[in-house]
Amino acid sequence: MTRLVRFLLSLLLLQGVFSTTPLKRAFTPTVKNATVVGNAADPAINRDSCGSTRIGDRAFWTCRDSQPYDSNGIPILPIWASSASWSDFNGDGTPGLEQYGSGGGRNPYFPYTASECNDNSAGACSDGSRYAIWPDSPPLITSTVNNVVTAYTLSTNDPDPATSLYKLTYDLGTLDPNVLPTVTLVNEDFWLYGSIPYGAYGNVIEDDIAYLFGQPSNGVVSLAKVPVGSIEDQSQYQFWVNDAWTSSIPRINDANISIPNVSAGGQGTYYLSTYWNKWVWIGQAGISVSADFFITTADFITGPWESPVNFYSGQTGSYFLGAYSLQAHPGLNLDGTSTNEIHISYTKNDAFEDTSLYSTPLIHIQWN
Numbered sequence: 001m002t003r004l005v006r007f008l009l010s011l012l013l014l015q016g017v018f019s020t021t022p023l024k025r026a027f028t029p030t031v032k033n034a035t036v037v038g039n040a041a042d043p044a045i046n047r048d049s050c051g052s053t054r055i056g057d058r059a060f061w062t063c064r065d066s067q068p069y070d071s072n073g074i075p076i077l078p079i080w081a082s083s084a085s086w087s088d089f090n091g092d093g094t095p096g097l098e099q100y101g102s103g104g105g106r107n108p109y110f111p112y113t114a115s116e117c118n119d120n121s122a123g124a125c126s127d128g129s130r131y132a133i134w135p136d137s138p139p140l141i142t143s144t145v146n147n148v149v150t151a152y153t154l155s156t157n158d159p160d161p162a163t164s165l166y167k168l169t170y171d172l173g174t175l176d177p178n179v180l181p182t183v184t185l186v187n188e189d190f191w192l193y194g195s196i197p198y199g200a201y202g203n204v205i206e207d208d209i210a211y212l213f214g215q216p217s218n219g220v221v222s223l224a225k226v227p228v229g230s231i232e233d234q235s236q237y238q239f240w241v242n243d244a245w246t247s248s249i250p251r252i253n254d255a256n257i258s259i260p261n262v263s264a265g266g267q268g269t270y271y272l273s274t275y276w277n278k279w280v281w282i283g284q285a286g287i288s289v290s291a292d293f294f295i296t297t298a299d300f301i302t303g304p305w306e307s308p309v310n311f312y313s314g315q316t317g318s319y320f321l322g323a324y325s326l327q328a329h330p331g332l333n334l335d336g337t338s339t340n341e342i343h344i345s346y347t348k349n350d351a352f353e354d355t356s357l358y359s360t361p362l363i364h365i366q367w368n
Contacts, residue, residue: 027278028295028306029295029311029367029368031368032366032367033365033366034312034363035363036314036362036363037097037343037362037364038097038362039359039360039361039362040087040095040099040345040361041097041098041359042083042085045067045068045069046066046067046069046358047063047064047065047066047083047358047360048063048065048325048347048358049063049064049134049136049267049324049325049347050062050063050064050099050345050360051327052138052331053151053331055141055151056149056172058088059086059087059332060086060139061084061086061087061099061138062082062083062084062109062110062135062138062153063082063083063084063085063135064081064082064134064135065080065081065122065134066079066081067080068106074355075352075356075357078106078121078122079121079122080106080107080108080121080122081108081112081121081122081123081131081132081133081134082134083108084101084109084180084181085099085100085101085180086099086101086177086178087100092334093334094334094364095329095343095362097362100177101178101179106121107121108122108133109183110133110135110153110155110164110166111185112133115188133155133164135153135155136155136201137153137199137200137201137203138331139152139153139168139181140152140203141205142205142228142231147172147173148169148170148171149169149170149171149172149181150167150169151167151168151181152165152166152167152168152186152199152231153165153168154190154191154197154198154199154200154203155200160252162190163195164185164187164188165185165186165187165190165199165231165232166185166186167183167184167186167232168181168182168183169184187232195216195249196214196222196250196252196257197215198213198214198222198223198224198237198239199212201214201221201263202268202270203270204270204271204279205228206272208229209226209227210227210228211223211225211301212224213263215263216252217252219265219286220257220258221258221265222240222250222257222258222259223239223240223259224237224239224240225237225238239257240257240259241257242256243256259302259303260305261296261305261306261307261308262281262303263283263296264281264283264284264285264294264296264308265287266283266284266286266324267325268283268327268328269281269283269328269329269330271337273337274336274337274338275337275338275340276297279297279298279299280295281295281296281297282326282344283328284324284346285308288324289323290313290322290323291313291315291316291322291326291348292312292326293310293311293314293326293346294308294309295309296308296309311365312344312363312365314348314363315348315361317349317351317359318350319349319350319351319356321349321356322348322349323346323347324347325346325347326344326346327344327345327346328342328343328344329342329345329362330342332362343363344362344363344365345360345361345362345363347360348360348361
């Protein structure tokens with residue numbers, strides 16, 4: 001090897017070209033085409049804040065506050081705090097819009113306990129307060145064994161209450177298409193009052209590890225991980241603190257638990273794009289009632305993440321809440337996350353006579 005070649009190789013190594021340390025690739029996706037597919041809805045229910053995941057050959061949806069329509073299509077009481085439904089895929093693999101399977105039941109899908117004012121379906125208490133047990137992220141599918149799917153949901157409401165862990169199971173051989181996954185409460189206080197609700201803000205699985213994001217009332221987003229077979233065992237969790245994994249659970253206001261740019265601050269969805277080989281978050285800004293979608297990406301789930309950018313803006317509703325609960329739906333893509341596309345949705349809130357209507361516009365995004 002000549003001196004000149006050795007010199008050039010030394011320069012390349014100094015610049016990181018041949019370094020064994022992975023380099024961050026700056027990446028900001030841009031939209032090639034955005035198509036409004038339609039309103040994803042259960043025709044029998046006025047539903048708020050719906051997210052989805054794929055179970056078998058169908059999409060499974062969980063939503064927050066839901067209420068029936070009367071014969072004139074006007075929402076009426078009672079309100080129940082959560083509901084769930086299925087939807088099918090069309091012959092070409094694109095997602096169908098009609099949700100079904102709720103059976104018209106008036107009970108919350110995620111059940112209340114006796115201590116949570118469970119004598120009504122909304123969790124309303126006699127003093128005017130309420131246990132609003134709302135799923136902010138769709139269930140995390142952890143396994144399929146002997147045709148039985150297992151998933152978990154963590155649910156909480158502000159400010160910083162205890163967080164409940166629910167387990168969902170579903171037999172893919174079930175013949176009645178209207179039967180929903182069975183829900184059981186694993187632990188009403190899985191994350192204690194005043195602690196970080198890991199998993200309620202977002203979740204994603206890679207290589208049999210569940211990564212769980214938490215955002216308490218101070219708005220700081222932090223990260224935990226656990227083997228998928230140990231979701232119920234808190235002793236198996238590790239937490240990202242001071243740029244390293246530790247088994248010591250941090251407190252809400254601890255320093256060095258925040259991951260910069262890991263979201264735009266509002267509700268959203270995490271997933272791993274195998275097409276881009278990037279971790280992705282899509283969602284809304286922290287304080288927003290508009291359908292302005294933001295995206296950020298990273299090579300590693302622990303960061304560094306790109307600065308979130310607005311990539312799409314949908315129509316805002318006419319009611320004072322406008323639009324919120326912005327989410328992405330990687331399970332609705334024909335080939336999952338291995339293609340250069342994503343479906344997104346939001347809750348559109350429109351004034352209607354003396355009340356308001358919720359709708360869930362579903363949008364197909366093709367990236368450049």
